[in-house]
Amino acid sequence: MASGNSEHRRSLTATAVKLLIAGGFGVGKTTMVGSVSEVPPLRTEEVLTSASEGVDDLSGVERKTTTTVALDFGRITINPELILYLFGTPGQDRFWFMWDELAQGALGAVVLADTRRLESCFPAVDFFERRGLPFVVGVNCFDGAYRYGTEEVRAALDVDMSVPLLLCDARDKESTKQVLVTLIQHVMVNAELAASG
Amino acid sequence: MSGQGEAWFDDAAGPLVRPYAVTGGRTRTDNFGLDLITLVVALPSVAEAAGMAPEYAKIVRLCQRPMSVAEVAARIDLPLPVVKVLLSDLIEQNYVIYRSAAPATDTPNKHVLQAVLDGIRKL
Ligand SMILES: Nc1nc2c(ncn2[C@@H]2O[C@H](COP(=O)(O)OP(=O)(O)O)[C@@H](O)[C@H]2O)c(=O)[nH]1
Numbered sequence A: 001m002a003s004g005n006s007e008h009r010r011s012l013t014a015t016a017v018k019l020l021i022a023g024g025f026g027v028g029k030t031t032m033v034g035s036v037s038e039v040p041p042l043r044t045e046e047v048l049t050s051a052s053e054g055v056d057d058l059s060g061v062e063r064k065t066t067t068t069v070a071l072d073f074g075r076i077t078i079n080p081e082l083i084l085y086l087f088g089t090p091g092q093d094r095f096w097f098m099w100d101e102l103a104q105g106a107l108g109a110v111v112l113a114d115t116r117r118l119e120s121c122f123p124a125v126d127f128f129e130r131r132g133l134p135f136v137v138g139v140n141c142f143d144g145a146y147r148y149g150t151e152e153v154r155a156a157l158d159v160d161m162s163v164p165l166l167l168c169d170a171r172d173k174e175s176t177k178q179v180l181v182t183l184i185q186h187v188m189v190n191a192e193l194a195a196s197g
Numbered sequence B: 001m002s003g004q005g006e007a008w009f010d011d012a013a014g015p016l017v018r019p020y021a022v023t024g025g026r027t028r029t030d031n032f033g034l035d036l037i038t039l040v041v042a043l044p045s046v047a048e049a050a051g052m053a054p055e056y057a058k059i060v061r062l063c064q065r066p067m068s069v070a071e072v073a074a075r076i077d078l079p080l081p082v083v084k085v086l087l088s089d090l091i092e093q094n095y096v097i098y099r100s101a102a103p104a105t106d107t108p109n110k111h112v113l114q115a116v117l118d119g120i121r122k123l
């Protein structure tokens, strides 16, 4: 390949947006990301260092604890000027600091629910409700799991009627697309409501 | 492109020591407010990266096209805080330019949402 300085006038006009895929451990977040991402799900690590409780008895030195959180995400190049990232949220509630960073500037979120343990998505529902981040609920239909009707799930999760709720299969690209389309439409309705005051 | 970049590293200690030493974990935030989806692109070409210290050269080679900070971290397999510091160094030296996502307070832009919707439908 020819080398040289030809690219020196490179500029950066593209923008990036993100959506979140939330839900309990093993509910299918990474699977959903992978079903539509143009690259196999990528993984990176955020590190939080904080002073832990108490002081080391012998040295008198404050102990530090380091927490590492792995993040999975995928990329969809919408067009040369717009890149969409899909982030799976960490499955455990103790990583709240990461949720804040993830939610910052996100367009919206999918909360994945597994009917065999619906309660594992309660924290995600609470979090997005409190933050006012638009979300939809995807009920991931695992094989052999009793299929609840969407209204039964809605009642159990106690989410507002305005929140779209649909059955899905996180492994299936068309199903994931349907969930994401529903989410973006929901975000658009919310944005219009906000604009009209 | 060489020289300056290399001076940042203590040869014996290797390239990974400095970022950790400088950041002391997550306490030092970078100067540019880099976040997960801040986009970055390198200005030097792949050939020009040859003279730079290894970790910087890796980033420059990788970022010939725009990608997010999170993507850089994943692809060079270093933790996010370390990558943010390395990118900050490169930005300070005008080797990398960056673009932050829209402020979180903005309601999402209608055209952006429509483009995302169309893009997902086309997948
Ligand atoms: N039957 C079925 N299995 C699924 C579905 N989604 C995910 N899985 C499987 O469930 C397991 C956990 O999924 P994963 O995406 O890693 O969950 P995460 O912890 O939420 O990221 C994997 O073995 C998936 O193949 C689904 O819709 N149906």
Ligand SMILES: [Mg+2]
Binding pocket: A029, A030, A031, A072, A088
């Ligand atoms: Mg996962």
